[in-house]
Amino acid sequence: MQKKDQAICLRTVAYSDTSQIAVFFTETEGKISAIAKGSRRPKNPFDGPIEVFSYGTIVYAPGRQEGLAVLAEFAQQPLFLGLRRRLETLNAALPAAELTEKLTQPQDPHPRLFEGLRQFLLDVQEAADARQIRIRLIVYQMLLLAEIGLAPVMDRCVNGPHPFGRHWKWIYFSSHQNGLLCPDCEGAFAEKKRISPAAAAALADLKRLKNADEKTIQEIENLLLYHFRELTGRPLKSKPD
Numbered sequence: 001m002q003k004k005d006q007a008i009c010l011r012t013v014a015y016s017d018t019s020q021i022a023v024f025f026t027e028t029e030g031k032i033s034a035i036a037k038g039s040r041r042p043k044n045p046f047d048g049p050i051e052v053f054s055y056g057t058i059v060y061a062p063g064r065q066e067g068l069a070v071l072a073e074f075a076q077q078p079l080f081l082g083l084r085r086r087l088e089t090l091n092a093a094l095p096a097a098e099l100t101e102k103l104t105q106p107q108d109p110h111p112r113l114f115e116g117l118r119q120f121l122l123d124v125q126e127a128a129d130a131r132q133i134r135i136r137l138i139v140y141q142m143l144l145l146a147e148i149g150l151a152p153v154m155d156r157c158v159n160g161p162h163p164f165g166r167h168w169k170w171i172y173f174s175s176h177q178n179g180l181l182c183p184d185c186e187g188a189f190a191e192k193k194r195i196s197p198a199a200a201a202a203l204a205d206l207k208r209l210k211n212a213d214e215k216t217i218q219e220i221e222n223l224l225l226y227h228f229r230e231l232t233g234r235p236l237k238s239k240p241d
């Protein structure tokens, strides 16, 4: 039986001279991979070529178990054509797509994350400046972590009932422990990265990002790159560090 869904394309791979495999993030079914037969022909049933950030309504026949679905139709809406206008925009949108693909499981529904990604892409497309774009990527990355059940613990030490506060003389973040380590506990953990009080506070309360200085924003970006590299086992293709 065919299914119909809203979808954002996260990635495509050429499958033959005329076809592609497209990885879609869908509103109701989460991530699916579908073969789009004939999509690379000039005349095709998918409203033109399919590429990352192609958006619209797909109709597809689901694959067996986790096999490839077969794309039947793709009614594309030109929602994200502006993403390529600015390099800063694309430099935020591409890692968001890559991380969403890497960290979600096939056919694992995440409707709130779908809406979060859609809104994120609209926001970075319209954002006034590079700083806004970078802040939105940080917020989306934190949403992604929360939605896959990996929200980092930022209000206390992950190793005990030790609330985070000004009395902490230094602060570490551990990717493997998924949160803060207090000065009394950090010595027991090898994998960790020291972070500033400002970065920890902004990650604990994302509303603070809008007042964070450039140094703190950069520190958080680097921390997230580090964290996602630890989580996925490799650096991001779209944002090598």
Ligand SMILES: [Zn+2]
Binding pocket: 157, 158, 159, 160, 162, 181, 182, 183, 184, 185, 186
């Ligand atoms: Zn502790």
